[in-house]
Amino acid sequence: MSDHAHASAHHIDVKEFHPRAQAAIHNPKIRQNFRKAMDGLMTKRKSAFEGWDLETLRDLGSNIRMRALANLPDLLEQLEAKLTENGIKVHWAVDADEACKIVRDICVARDAKSVIKGKSMVSEEMELNHYLQEHGIDALESDLGEYIVQLAEETPSHIIMPAIHKNTDEISQLLHDKTGTDLSHDVEYLTASARLQLREKFRNADVGVSGVNFAVAETGTLCLVENEGNGRMTTTVPPCHIAVTGIEKVVPNLEDVTGLLALLTRSATGQHITTYFNMISGPRKPDELDGPEEVHVVLVDNGRSSIFQDDELLDTLKCIRCGACMNHCPVYTRVGGHTYGTTYPGPIGKILMPHLIGLDEGRHLPSASSLCGACGEVCPVKIPIPDLLVRLRQESVDGDKLHPAKVRGHGAKRNSLEAMVWKGWSFMHAKPGLYRMGTGMAAKFHKLQPGNLGAWTKYRTAPKLAPKTLHQRMKERNT
């Protein structure tokens, strides 16, 4: 992967949401690829939960996550102690930069030149590939979707299915151009070719980097959910394994994993279980034949502890990264993942990213929602995403004197004209006499109603003012 590609991925301007959205909406290929993929995912999820008491299961998931978060600091200490006891080295990173440095230092200490990676959104958050490349270390993605995205010099457009924005034709062409694979519509063939290319890389990699789905505090176990076996290869073949994870992924007990796993796979891909479920409890023991000689865990904060400080925003950290919110989001389906310009796109991105990049940088994110509630309805851990979007909208305009905004970069979207409009609106609607006079006048002069209402009438006709308001009709009726 070229340096240029890293640089271009690195410099996506979050603030350019509008032009990107417009371009995506007028790109038939993007529209078709996402619509088809999201329709499929929604159908699969629905059938995977058939016969389950989904609401009870969601309550369970939410409670497991909330219980873990309620004791987060203690659990993290317990996790560190247990991991250490198991022979796993624990590192703490306050932000993405520090996390990158830790990974590099481990590589340098081992004189490692090549890293093979399993899928990890935290490593995307860290822009780890870019960082390692800059420091002379090759990082290769081994998850098929991530591999495709890396070959295309792009970023993931979905947290579970990174290359979902591409159809088979595009992938075939890409593999042909970059790796010399024959052009083909046969997905089996394309997958097998990629597998063959990657197998060699696994053998030669100095370090394997993976993510973590659940970190169990009582046993010091790292759980990794995957379908391709690349996760197992990444964490067992190279002599050193580095797991990077957000600090919120910890759960107290092994039995907590059962409920969360049942929810995760069904919500994400509509699978009852994934092909692989890895439980990593330490480096290779003297009598074992395989496994890495060194295992590290990097516990990454990167804004999470500030979310932890707020009782309402805390819900954000319940997320188990299933992607169901984006699969069901009518906005995401229309604009695709790249439009957001953020590591995590879609509804979860809109409530999580402002904490990672600041609400000034991410000020367009919370408004890009019709608040339809589909995300909150399917969330397996019941994150009230629409409510959190409203909270962040309030924060982005400093709109509540009773509950002063807290998120970094708050108030960046406030402009005096808009604030004045809402003040005027409030003045009129909080004074019933004034309201009746205003609406009465509007009705009286309804024929003079302007036909052009800006953005509204660009795509629709204007709603027509009635000749008499309901207030007037009720008053006439009662006299």
Place this chain on the structure above:
Amino acid sequence: MADPIKVYPPKPSKVYFYGTCLIDLFYPDAGMAGIQLLEREGIEVIFPEDQTCCGQPAYTSGYHDQARAVARSQLNLFPEDWPIVVPSGSCGGMMRKHYPDLFKDTPDDVRAAEVAGRVWELTDFLLNVCHIKLKDLGKPATVAMHTSCSARREMGVATVGPALLGQLDNVELVEQVRAEECCGFGGTFAVRHPEISSAMVSEKVDTLVNTGAREFVTTDCGCLMNIDGYAEKNQQPMKGQHILSFLWQRTNDGNGEA
């Protein structure tokens, strides 16, 4: 999200009618239809004259101080303990679900929660509190229905509209694909993100037209002006009205006002 358990009150002798600002200005016929349907069920309808707006536009735009000022001016309108019925899932959802949040930690918190607990979406109220029985007097018709996202997810009334339409002998209800997907209105979303909103409403209109129906009904005037306005501007063969207007027209013998 909808309350897991909804406890309906017994059928009261009186209700407060909260008309909503969109109905007041643009769709008063729908408001009148709702009032007359209630009256036909033997319920006296009180229309508090000082009602304006529930405050939702400012609330979802993040201007909570302004939303609270408007919402506070509405809290006094319902002094007796009669139910408050709202011909909109969206405004109903604002009052039922978000008033308690909006007034949390204020001197009005108890009153807001008390008002919120009495708020009912009107079609839900007609079906499940009044146990309305509709007698269809209209000609055979085919209609589609769009249930607003707030009616569906905040007020939990997705099955109510179809149940009411199902009582009409001469009406065939057809369902569009992806019926549960948002129409793209979203209040100020429609003008803050006009391209995304129009992409959503254009697909909604397509799926409605593809049912073969030429008219649709909906629980909410926001969706109505969005879907209807898009269809009209783009000359699509689809005309909408509020479900209350439709129900009243189909079941009224011609002596009513609306």
